[in-house]
Amino acid sequence: MIDTTVFQDKKAVYYTLGCKLNFSETSTIGKILREAGVRTARKGEKADICVVNTCSVTEMADKKCRQVIHKLVKENPGAFVVVTGCYAQLKPDNVAKIEGVDLVLGAEQKADIMQYLGDLKKNESGEAHTSVLKDIRSFAPSCSRGDRTRYFLKVQDGCDYYCTYCTIPFARGRSRNGTIESLVKQAAQAAAEGGKEIVLTGVNIGDFGKTTGENFFELVKALDEVEGIERYRISSIEPNLLTDEIIEFVSRSKRFMPHFHIPLQSGSDEVLKLMHRKYDTALFASKVKKIKELMPHAFIGVDVIVGTRGETDACFEQAYAFIKSLDVSQLHVFSYSERPGTQALKIDHVVTSEEKHKRSQLLLELSDEKTREFYARFIGQEWPVLLEKPKAGSPMHGFTTNYIRIELQDTEAKDNEVVQVRLGDFNEDGTALQATIVNK
Incomplete structure (x- = not known):
């Protein structure tokens, strides 16, 4: 039985590298921790738990993973640091030796993160605990x-x-x-x-x-x-x-x-x-x-x-x-x-x-x-767009059914809404088409 009282009012940060599958799995890890009482740290807050879901598709990806881990350890002193994902699976010993890392989880274990967190006490031995099995058999839904x-x-x-x-x-x-x-x-x-x-x-x-x-x-x-x-x-x-x-x-x-x-x-x-x-x-x-x-x-x-x-x-x-x-x-x-x-x-x-x-x-x-x-090819045409939540200070954006990125200046538009838009010219940096709502 896991004692979830340890996790009440704790704050966590999550960092994902690599593919959409990793993002999906990180979201699932976040959901598991939220259900145990952990909330996501707000901007500027120091986290009690750091979770890094890594990629290892290239040597550059490995390098970026190490840089992210060092950065999170520095920004969140005393936090319990968990590293999982492909880099952790392939090179667990290397990851375990990174200063500040407490737990290394393999592909087979990431969905059961709660079983490995213990009482969140920092590792004092200088090398993280690793739980990585080479034989990966289970399918973890997400x-x-x-x-x-x-x-x-x-x-x-x-x-x-x-x-x-x-x-x-x-x-x-x-x-x-x-x-x-x-x-x-x-x-x-x-x-x-x-x-x-x-x-x-x-x-x-x-x-x-x-x-x-x-x-x-x-x-x-x-x-x-x-x-x-x-x-x-x-x-x-x-x-x-x-x-x-x-x-x-x-x-x-x-x-x-x-x-x-x-x-x-x-x-x-x-x-x-x-x-x-x-x-x-x-x-x-x-x-x-x-x-x-x-x-x-x-x-x-x-x-x-x-x-x-x-x-x-x-x-x-x-x-x-x-x-x-x-x-x-x-x-x-x-x-x-x-x-x-x-x-x-x-x-x-x-x-x-x-x-x-x-x-x-x-x-x-x-x-x-x-x-x-x-x-x-599609400038001047009308297309349905699913609006997405923009970053602070950025215009509302979304994608047409055929994946054309649009920007919308309408300040009353809401995210997760499907609206019909007319596609205009390119935005300033050429990464999207400017659009206007035809109807709501």
Whole structure:
């Protein structure tokens, strides 16, 4: 039995690095602590508990995790510091030695945080207690909003793909998922709480069903029936798992938005083979073509990694030309970072840091061009927008169904409201379209 009196009137801060799945899980941790009597520290307040949910997708991510931990320890002297997430799972001993850290929780333990917090007494030994198991088996449900308007519903975790550059299977375990029935109940609960939009999150969500004998298309169809939820977005889905039946269903659905995020990683078939990806550029192009045939207005985001081992100048030139030819809306560009224990380390031809930066900049510029071109197509049109709570001093903002970011100067508009707007010109920094409400 956990003595929750220890947690009454305690204050906590939460810091999340990495993916949407991490944000969802941090929100769930926050909910668990709130139910035990812990409140979120207000700006300027010293926290009694610090929770850092880490990422380890690159060496830079590891470095940022360490910087965040040092910063929180300094800003909250005496706080009980918990570190979890992928960096904690992969390098628990390194994290345990960081000054000020009291507890290191692995992927299997983060959902049971209350069992490990004890009496919140600081560790005096100089090295944190670690509770990290290498064998990750359980699926911890999570459907949380946190400080955002959108809910994030975790439908799947882990990955069985073992791409040569990636440590995710080691950090997150094998592919596993909740049942369709349980996920539909969580979506219905979000609707009962007033939620209007849910983002489906996971590590490899198209692989949904491995542990329950179900599949992702069945999940999509079931969620589409949940009353009260107006919008679903599929956070990221592998091109080989994005079936035509899913694309066709989204094109007819009132609730699933015309918005896709598809990891490409490289536009070179040679590099895709070295990565052990499960598709080629022809398949990827066919998916983009299918989406645009049925939904010309659809937003398509694409992940790309530059500078992987084996990416010669010729391979990058092929990749750039292929990506440029695609009718996509935005690129998420990552520079390759060598990860210990990955098969990529056996591949010849190492790309220099300078060349990685150069390639990254070229693709970021291409992304800006594509996003601006996509946004410009819709200037003057009317679209429904779900308004989101802005940061202090910032204008109200939101996204159209096809994920165009808008800014609204209307001071009476409320967040979590769907309004019809007319899209105007770009804002000052070109990151959104200015909009005016047509009706409320």
